[in-house]
Amino acid sequence: MKGLIRAGAVVGFALMSVGAAPNWLVTVSKTDGGHLLGNPNAKVKLTTFESYTCPHCADFEKEAGAELRISFVQSGKVSLEVRHALRDPVDLTAAMLTECVAPGKFFATHQAIFRNFDQIARTLTTSTKAQQDRWYGQDKAAARRAIASDFGFYPIVASQGLTRAQADQCLNNNALAKRLAEQDRADEEKYNITGTPSFAINGVRLIATYQWSLLKPQLDARL
Template identity: 45%
Template sequence: MRPIRFAILALTAALSIGATKPAAPAPRGNWLTTVAVSPNGSHLLGNPAAPVKLVEYVSYTCSHCAHFQREAEMPLQISYVQPGKVQVEVRHLVRDPIDMTVAMLTNCGTPARFYLNHSLFLRNQDNWMARVNSASEAQRARWNNGDTVARMRAIAGDLGFYGMMAQRGYDRQTLERCLADPAMTKRLVAQTTRAQTDGVEGTPSFMINGVLLTATHDWQSLNTQLQARF
């Protein structure tokens, strides 16, 4: 588990949040394609009437979150989401400009596109984090100084994010519009602030039916908690 830093919160003062309508539920048995959006902008996957509501708090620059995604994505979906037993909600904990840039890109487009965007960045984290670690001083200066939108666009360009999202059918103009969306930024910051209120101290962390789980930061320990509910 990696500790959370909330230094990026200051960059979005005075932005407004936009309302988002939840998607209509899919027919029973098709829960892996049932995606809705909460009033605070987080994405929910699965049966809205599932007896277990699982919340995952994630930061894209967190190596433990990437490990969890690779290990847990398939068994969580097949064993719990697909049968309609668990609905999964992803909430963002934004820690730095790179994390914010990735979160803005995963949230770009219709709600149905979110979970594959989310998986793309976490499963490929080693590749783009290698670029972070080898970045020049000039690149890092562009990422941390000046206009917020320009900083995120520089991060997206330097770390190859535009090319990654092109694999998902996004053109650069669409992505740049998303990076410049103040309402989206506001929603992501609000989720980070809410995590503080929830008592989250690191990522990944999990909540089941409104209760924050202690000592549960990997798939093995989370699966044990889920199995105890059935």
């Protein structure tokens, strides 16, 4: 059966057969400030705060990706919520595009952007002044479109079903940009986010935990 829509709360996007156990690896829900993969009622609720220009976040996605999902999320005992941490206009541009793909494709897009991190890093380090001037221009929508082009974001979201015209419409949405920026500031204040990636378990931010090898034992201890 199709996932149920709950007013103002969680929207489920999983498809499952009547009577069959839920497939938590394809169950995606929208939360009040992020996207959640897995069982919304999991005993252990992991929240990650990640920046698309953060090399340590890219390392975390590479190291944790399969093991976190298969060993923890798949069982239904752990849920994974991703929330955006915005450090610059590049982060904001990427975050906006992940918000505009179909909700069920959020996590695939999120991971695809991090798999493209080498290009992101290369573009950041080899960019010209003219490029940077476009990224930080007064016309914020035009700046985001320039970023999406220079950093190769358009092909990534196209592979997830978002056309170039739809992507541009997304990046022109100043209200969405404002909402994401406000959410980022609210998360920083609520969780005292000082670096990325940062993690919270059941709403409590973990101290001195910035990589999978330190996070995994803390998940194990709560199961």
